[in-house]
Amino acid sequence: xxxxxxxxxxxxxxxxxxxxxxxxxxxxxxxxxxxxxxxxxxxxxxxxxxxxxxxxxxxxxxxxxxxxxxxxxxxxxxxxxxxxxxxxxxxxxxxxxxxxxxxxxxxxxxxx
Amino acid sequence: xxxxxxxxxxxxxxxxxxxxxxxxxxxxxxxxxxxxxxxxxxxxxxxxxxxxxxxxxxxxxxxxxxxxxxxxxxxxxxxxxxxxxxxxxxxxxxxxxxxxxxxxxxxxxxxxx
Numbered sequence: 001x002x003x004x005x006x007x008x009x010x011x012x013x014x015x016x017x018x019x020x021x022x023x024x025x026x027x028x029x030x031x032x033x034x035x036x037x038x039x040x041x042x043x044x045x046x047x048x049x050x051x052x053x054x055x056x057x058x059x060x061x062x063x064x065x066x067x068x069x070x071x072x073x074x075x076x077x078x079x080x081x082x083x084x085x086x087x088x089x090x091x092x093x094x095x096x097x098x099x100x101x102x103x104x105x106x107x108x109x110x111x112x
Numbered sequence: 113x114x115x116x117x118x119x120x121x122x123x124x125x126x127x128x129x130x131x132x133x134x135x136x137x138x139x140x141x142x143x144x145x146x147x148x149x150x151x152x153x154x155x156x157x158x159x160x161x162x163x164x165x166x167x168x169x170x171x172x173x174x175x176x177x178x179x180x181x182x183x184x185x186x187x188x189x190x191x192x193x194x195x196x197x198x199x200x201x202x203x204x205x206x207x208x209x210x211x212x213x214x215x216x217x218x219x220x221x222x223x224x225x
Contacts, residue, residue, distance in 0.1 A: 004154075006154075030210060031210055031211045033211075033213075040218075040219075041216075041218060041219070042116075042202050042204070042216025042217055042218055042219055043155070043202075043214075043216050044216070045213040045214070048211050048213070050211055086152075088154055088155065090155075092209065092210045092211070098143070098160065098162055098168075098209045098210075099145070099157055099160050099170060099209065100157070100209075100214065101157075101171075102147075102154040102155040102156070102157075103154050104153065104154045105152065105153060105154045107152060
């Protein structure tokens with residue numbers, strides 16, 4: 001059983017389109033992070049959210065942490081080819097902050 | 113500052129062979145982690161360490177062993193390799209846990225045939 005489910009698994013869109021990626025769980029997380037991974041490389045942190053309802057923006061990327069701290073979303077506005085990659089959410093379960101639980105991943109491809 | 117380095121980059125093992133994946137970080141981080149990533153999937157935690165001399169199991173520890181004799185190094189040992197261990201292995205480190213960023217190495221692609 002996967003603690004953090006991401007949807008969709010795959011997304012292929014054209015440049016300029018908007019998209020949203022979801023990260024859902026039945027467990028409560030004390031914090032949640034989003035990473036992006038490019039082929040042949042390790043994941044790189046995009047953002048950390050810690051407060052229920054928190055919204056953070058990183059240029060064209062908007063991240064939201066659910067009010068109950070069980071889910072999160074990543075919205076990309078006007079996607080560009082440089083946004084292509086594997087997006088991973090990762091949460092620290094309440095009481096087990098020493099380690100992260102990673103989501104199943106969303107592979108995004110943005111074409112011209 | 114090299115960050116997190118891993119060796120080797122690629123390796124092919126025969127079933128039953130053993131090997132050690134090396135991981136070194138130069139950021140003086142307390143926490144270190146080993147993950148495996150199967151094709152197109154997320155990361156699964158194998159083992160982690162909160163400091164030198166302290167290690168603990170993650171989600172998928174069977175078939176692996178670790179040690180942490182120094183702050184910098186966190187090798188992962190595979191004993192009696194099996195085809196199910198074919199994967200990409202990532203080492204990561206962080207200053208502390210929870211909200212702190214994990215810095216990842218470039219990965220080791222392992223094939224067991």
